[in-house]
Amino acid sequence: MRVYSLALLILAGALAACGSAPPGNPTLDTAPTVTSTTPANASTVGAGSTVSIVFSKPMNTSSVVVAASDGTNPYVLGTGTWSNGNATVTFAAPPAALGYGKTYSLSTAYLTFSVEPQPAVTAESPSGASVPVTDNASLQFNVAMDHSSVENAFSLEAGSTPVVCLFSWSADSTIVSCTPNAPFTQTTTYTLALASTAKSALGDPVATSLLPATFTTGVHDTTPPTVTGRDTTSDVGTVGGIGDVATNAAVTIVFSKAVNQASAQGAFSLAPPGGAAGQFSWDVTGSRMTFQPTSPLAHGATETWTVVSGVLDLSGNALAATATGTFHVVAEATEEPALVAGESGYVYAPSAYADETAAFVGVDASNNVFPTFLTFDLTSLSHVPTDLVSGQLSLAVLAGAGSPATTLGTLYAQSVNYGATLLGTDATLSPDSHICIIRLGLGAHADLIIPRCAYESAFPSWTVGTTVSTDVTSVLQYQWSDRANRGSCPSGRVLCAQFKIEPSPINNSTYNYYEIGGATASAGNLPVLSVTYEYPW
Numbered sequence: 001m002r003v004y005s006l007a008l009l010i011l012a013g014a015l016a017a018c019g020s021a022p023p024g025n026p027t028l029d030t031a032p033t034v035t036s037t038t039p040a041n042a043s044t045v046g047a048g049s050t051v052s053i054v055f056s057k058p059m060n061t062s063s064v065v066v067a068a069s070d071g072t073n074p075y076v077l078g079t080g081t082w083s084n085g086n087a088t089v090t091f092a093a094p095p096a097a098l099g100y101g102k103t104y105s106l107s108t109a110y111l112t113f114s115v116e117p118q119p120a121v122t123a124e125s126p127s128g129a130s131v132p133v134t135d136n137a138s139l140q141f142n143v144a145m146d147h148s149s150v151e152n153a154f155s156l157e158a159g160s161t162p163v164v165c166l167f168s169w170s171a172d173s174t175i176v177s178c179t180p181n182a183p184f185t186q187t188t189t190y191t192l193a194l195a196s197t198a199k200s201a202l203g204d205p206v207a208t209s210l211l212p213a214t215f216t217t218g219v220h221d222t223t224p225p226t227v228t229g230r231d232t233t234s235d236v237g238t239v240g241g242i243g244d245v246a247t248n249a250a251v252t253i254v255f256s257k258a259v260n261q262a263s264a265q266g267a268f269s270l271a272p273p274g275g276a277a278g279q280f281s282w283d284v285t286g287s288r289m290t291f292q293p294t295s296p297l298a299h300g301a302t303e304t305w306t307v308v309s310g311v312l313d314l315s316g317n318a319l320a321a322t323a324t325g326t327f328h329v330v331a332e333a334t335e336e337p338a339l340v341a342g343e344s345g346y347v348y349a350p351s352a353y354a355d356e357t358a359a360f361v362g363v364d365a366s367n368n369v370f371p372t373f374l375t376f377d378l379t380s381l382s383h384v385p386t387d388l389v390s391g392q393l394s395l396a397v398l399a400g401a402g403s404p405a406t407t408l409g410t411l412y413a414q415s416v417n418y419g420a421t422l423l424g425t426d427a428t429l430s431p432d433s434h435i436c437i438i439r440l441g442l443g444a445h446a447d448l449i450i451p452r453c454a455y456e457s458a459f460p461s462w463t464v465g466t467t468v469s470t471d472v473t474s475v476l477q478y479q480w481s482d483r484a485n486r487g488s489c490p491s492g493r494v495l496c497a498q499f500k501i502e503p504s505p506i507n508n509s510t511y512n513y514y515e516i517g518g519a520t521a522s523a524g525n526l527p528v529l530s531v532t533y534e535y536p537w
Helices: 147-153 261-267 424-428 473-481
Strands: 003-010 034-038 043-045 051-055 064-069 081-083 088-091 103-106 112-115 121-125 128-131 137-141 154-158 165-169 175-180 189-194 213-217 227-230 237-239 242-245 251-255 268-271 278-282 288-293 302-307 323-329 331-335 345-348 351-353 358-363 372-377 387-401 412-415 433-438 448-454 456-458 467-471 496-502 512-517 528-535
Touching: 064 088, 137 189, 147 154, 147 165, 147 175, 154 165, 154 175, 227 323, 251 302, 261 268, 261 278, 261 288, 268 288, 345 358, 345 372, 345 424, 351 424, 358 372, 372 528, 387 473, 387 496, 412 448, 412 473, 456 467, 456 473, 473 496
Parallel strands: 003 103, 043 112, 128 213, 242 323
Antiparallel strands: 003 064, 034 051, 051 088, 081 088, 103 112, 121 137, 137 175, 154 189, 165 175, 189 213, 227 251, 237 242, 251 288, 268 302, 278 288, 302 323, 331 528, 345 351, 358 512, 372 496, 387 467, 387 512, 387 528, 412 456, 412 496, 433 448
8 A cells, every 4th residue: 555645835934924023012923733634634535535724824825835745756636725714725626536545644744544445346145056045135345335325226136127125234334235025036047236326435436346246046945844853872871762861961953954053043942951051063064953061961860852943944944843852861879889709809929819808918028019909890780880970999907917007108999900810910910001191380391291100099098997998980980981891800790890909018028918808798897899870760
């Protein structure tokens, strides 16, 4: 964009009514100033705008020279017309119009103004073929337009038959839309045009280089959409013909065809709770609407989804009837699965002692660790789980020898997979592990990456005669997610949870251990796993 400098030259000593002071009067007359300008400073105007300058007092007109220049080529404003007692000069008819998209400024910074770009049509809609008969026609401009002149210059015709429009405008007056008083005729070509009498809001004529434009309507679709149902592929179970979903499940409604998304979202509801908050998303076909509730659904709830008849397809056909359906949210229970007798115990290499009533965890004089192994039968739960939510492992510390509190270090409940039989070689069985990243807060390249992080949970300090507990949720959830790869559980059970209770001993020269369990299984001191799980109902 070229910048023009508009220079106002006031010739020294040549101002009307501004000569030397009368003899004997020591007060000199004040110098004139510019009090206002047209255009206003920092304004945007049309190319046909006039330039005028108002002075604070009558001027010697022959002494005032106003010139415009882009620094190389002069721009001639022409001869000014004086008014207001020679205090105002107006340049109403320059030899050449102001330039579109250019900026003019007074070199003394009294006045800077810009000229708008030449008005032009930048886009038209619709276009091409197979246009829906319910579409509108619209034009987009590069500047704000004068409504009346555009609407009078606007034409939309099918052959020689004009279309009667109801006009509407965007807030910035750059887009005009024509809503026909009746739908378009199918398989018909329409011509959209704009006469050169259309003007911008600043009065400049429009350039219509994109017009006239044509579009052709398609075959009108008169088939109303239907709801084919709720997508049940993510259901976790079915009871009595009704699907069960997780508490964090999304609800996907499938339509028979692409529909107007706003109308479908407004027609959908889920209860309880009424008017549930959430986010909508759509697939690329526009026929699958997914609603993700903001808050988890309540365990054990029966949810009812409804889509009322306000849904419209892309041709304006409405859903013929309200569609509705129900589904269950999984229930939740907390139980204690049975400890597997004969397959839980401890290992003191090279032997395994599968006795859950007297299990030991500790270290011998040679610093050889003897861990305890526990298997719990998840098939003993009252329902078949769809997910394990949390877990707590509790052990009764019945006895001890040596100084286990100071020599065994931290004791861990680790995730292991020792299969159907406890063996002597399981003493060195490594816990299940994963790659983990420890964020040090020193930037992305300063994180600590550990290739083998065990799925384990630390117990608090052990004291003989007490029960110690630790949260084993992460262990249970890992074993649940990996259940298809874990092989056989003892006695052919389908689902089980297995733990290795192992110390992290300090070097010592004596036996140091704890005893967990009891003299008999009925003594009530056996290890206890409390599991909270979800299940279909």
